[in-house]
Amino acid sequence: MITVSNVLEQQLRSVDPMRGKVLSLAFAEHVVQVCAGELTPDQQDMARVYLGTAKALFAGEASMTALADAAAAHAKVRVAGSRLAEEILWVTVLAVSVCWQRDLVREGLSRGELKNVTVRTVAAEAQTVVRRYTGGRESVWQLTHLLETADRIDPQLMINLVDEVDAERASSLAAEFARHALLTHPGARYFQAVVDDPDHLPLAVVARQAQHMVGGTEATWQLIRLVETMPR
Incomplete structure (x- = not known):
């Protein structure tokens, strides 16, 4: 684990x-x-x-x-x-x-x-x-x-952390990632659909789409949320 x-x-x-x-x-x-x-x-x-x-x-x-x-x-x-x-x-x-x-x-x-x-x-x-x-x-x-504060983060870290997420936590994080993307793209129906039905798509798919849409430091923000919500 x-x-x-x-x-x-x-x-x-x-x-x-x-x-x-x-x-x-x-x-x-x-x-x-x-x-x-x-x-x-x-x-x-x-x-x-x-x-x-x-x-x-x-x-x-x-x-x-x-x-x-x-x-x-x-x-x-x-x-x-x-x-x-x-x-x-x-x-x-x-x-x-x-x-x-x-x-x-x-x-x-x-x-x-x-x-x-x-x-x-x-x-x-x-x-x-x-x-x-x-x-x-x-x-x-x-x-x-x-x-x-990292200049670059190995993309494999995101893959590894997402793979460890259980179904309940994945649903919650998918909705959270979608809501965060909606802050900068309030009219994006894709993310609104995820909020309405967070179990419909895999967390990895939602994360990648949000990174693509929002850009910048979105991947880092997602990583931090993955870390902050990891079980003890």
């Missing part, structure tokens, strides 16, 4: 190194936002500065020295709250390590290097702390964010 977790794992394995770095920072930023209630104001501020400096380095708007200073300040507040708060902030350390740890070590600004840390490590740790704090499925947000 296809699950959100194994789709996310597959997608993360295929990203290039730079995209993995960008996603790592995004995953960490989202954890800080979602779990802000567990963090002290100082911890929230230092996490934002730390991640913001790491991002600014990519644009040449910060220095390695600034990142090292932010890391030192972040380390001081990381242990100042609850154990869960420390784990939340550890996600930010992992994310920055994916991006810049080797550079910091090379420039003598860090004493050690975390081994075998990748975007998948960041994703897994983020899922764990969000589950502990909210009980939510962070993997769903991570996968939808990955899809929303």
Whole structure:
């Protein structure tokens, strides 16, 4: 059975190194936002500065020295709250390590290097702390964010996800895809017919027709809805 977790794992394995770095920072930023209630104001501020400096380095708007200073300040507040708060902030350390740890070590600004840390490590740790704090499925947000920000998505992913949809969910999604297409093509009788009788055509057919008619990012929108409605 296809699950959100194994789709996310597959997608993360295929990203290039730079995209993995960008996603790592995004995953960490989202954890800080979602779990802000567990963090002290100082911890929230230092996490934002730390991640913001790491991002600014990519644009040449910060220095390695600034990142090292932010890391030192972040380390001081990381242990100042609850154990869960420390784990939340550890996600930010992992994310920055994916991006810049080797550079910091090379420039003598860090004493050690975390081994075998990748975007998948960041994703897994983020899922764990969000589950502990909210009980939510962070993997769903991570996968939808990955899809929303992708330059290209393998069409096979849509085929695989549609193939996994059961009859009841297929009927509901067919109607939803048709209603979404009607927002931009309100006079389209094809989609109105699908809304009236969502069991008449296979979901894959409705999805392809909506993509053809609407164009743009319709396939991505459909993929995200498939992910969001996947059973636990």
